[in-house]
Amino acid sequence: MLDWTDRHCRFFHRLLTKQTRLYTEMVTTGALLHGDQPRHLDFNPEEHPVALQLGGSEPADLAACARLAERWGYDEVNLNCGCPSERVQRGAFGACLMAEPGLVADGVKAMRDAVSHIPVTVKHRIGIDRIESYDFVRDFVGRIAEAGCEVFIVHARNAWLQGLSPKENREVPPLRYELVHRLKREFPALTIVLNGGIKTDAEIAEQLQYVDGVMVGRQAYHEPWQMAAWDERFFGRSGPAELGPGGREQVEEAWIAYLQQQVAQGRPWSQAMRHALGLWNGAAGARRWRQVWSDHHLKGLPPAVVQGQASAARLGVAAHVAQGARAA
Numbered sequence: 001m002l003d004w005t006d007r008h009c010r011f012f013h014r015l016l017t018k019q020t021r022l023y024t025e026m027v028t029t030g031a032l033l034h035g036d037q038p039r040h041l042d043f044n045p046e047e048h049p050v051a052l053q054l055g056g057s058e059p060a061d062l063a064a065c066a067r068l069a070e071r072w073g074y075d076e077v078n079l080n081c082g083c084p085s086e087r088v089q090r091g092a093f094g095a096c097l098m099a100e101p102g103l104v105a106d107g108v109k110a111m112r113d114a115v116s117h118i119p120v121t122v123k124h125r126i127g128i129d130r131i132e133s134y135d136f137v138r139d140f141v142g143r144i145a146e147a148g149c150e151v152f153i154v155h156a157r158n159a160w161l162q163g164l165s166p167k168e169n170r171e172v173p174p175l176r177y178e179l180v181h182r183l184k185r186e187f188p189a190l191t192i193v194l195n196g197g198i199k200t201d202a203e204i205a206e207q208l209q210y211v212d213g214v215m216v217g218r219q220a221y222h223e224p225w226q227m228a229a230w231d232e233r234f235f236g237r238s239g240p241a242e243l244g245p246g247g248r249e250q251v252e253e254a255w256i257a258y259l260q261q262q263v264a265q266g267r268p269w270s271q272a273m274r275h276a277l278g279l280w281n282g283a284a285g286a287r288r289w290r291q292v293w294s295d296h297h298l299k300g301l302p303p304a305v306v307q308g309q310a311s312a313a314r315l316g317v318a319a320h321v322a323q324g325a326r327a328a
């Protein structure tokens with residue numbers, strides 16, 4: 001997710017779940033081929049499994065970028081056919097590519113030919129503009145599958161290419177999960193991952209009855225602690241949520257160590273910390289904790305010092321709440 005799932009964010013999310021696959025922000029082929037490759041591609045080894053998402057449409061460029069993805073050590077390379085922004089449309093990629101399945105098929109084939117051991121996957125919508133028929137998305141998936149793509153991440157709403165902002169395009173066109181379920185039924189050999197509007201673990205579990213995977217975007221970003229239960233619930237492995245509040249403290253400790261590393265490398269910790277402000281959401285004192293970390297006056301202090309103040313503020317509220325509960 002642009003501006004959100006940078007390498008700091010992914011490192012933080014990896015502290016919460018070891019098994020869930022993480023995705024980069026979309027990087028355009030132009031930025032990769034003509035820009036600062038290490039800036040766009042470097043990631044921490046802890047982030048695996050991690051997928052690089054590309055924005056582009058020119059098969060030769062996509063192939064060159066897929067090769068880079070593999071060389072850099074990514075576990076998957078994904079092509080964005082779902083972004084509706086005007087800037088992306090001007091570049092003739094993103095969601096408008098759904099109108100050109102032949103071009104996407106050529107791009108996917110070129111990417112597959114360029115890599116030897118990582119999968120090439122596609123993220124797309126169920127339709128564009130007012131095209132509501134299931135046949136449209138079925139034909140799109142069928143055509144791209146013929147080119148060798150085996151994994152489809154389907155944002156279960158249309159992209160309206162005119163008149164809506166990207167934000168509105170994540171909210172206004174209605175969600176139609178049943179179309180994604182039908183894709184799985186008609187293409188049982190493909191891996192179909194459902195995306196869009198999923199909030200609770202119960203909703204994830206419900207969708208997993210119909211599809212192979214669920215991608216969670218905004219909810220995971222805003223309520224990160226929810227991910228701490230996923231390794232246990234969805235992968236049968238242990239995860240930090242099992243340890244209760246102690247687990248959250250351990251995640252916080254590991255995160256502060258990461259912030260300290262950033263500072264040692266000359267980067268301000270606040271750039272990374274903005275992704276973790278929701279860590280204590282849902283617990284007593286979360287708002288005070290977030291306020292301390294967001295306080296501009298503290299930005300020059302070492303992370304461990306700010307942590308001390310933030311924890312004191314949080315625990316002060318927690319103690320107050322506990323006292324209130326006893327009095328009641």
Ligand SMILES: Cc1cc2nc3c(=O)[nH]c(=O)nc-3n(C[C@H](O)[C@H](O)[C@H](O)COP(=O)(O)O)c2cc1C
Pocket residue numbers: 001002003004024025026053080082083123155170195196197198215216217218219
């Ligand atoms: C800030 C932001 C940036 C996003 N950037 C991307 C992106 O780079 N590539 C992409 O495929 N989707 C992007 N999306 C869309 C999400 O991946 C996802 O498809 C959408 O938010 C619906 O899922 P959700 O309801 O779980 O958030 C972005 C969403 C947000 C909120």
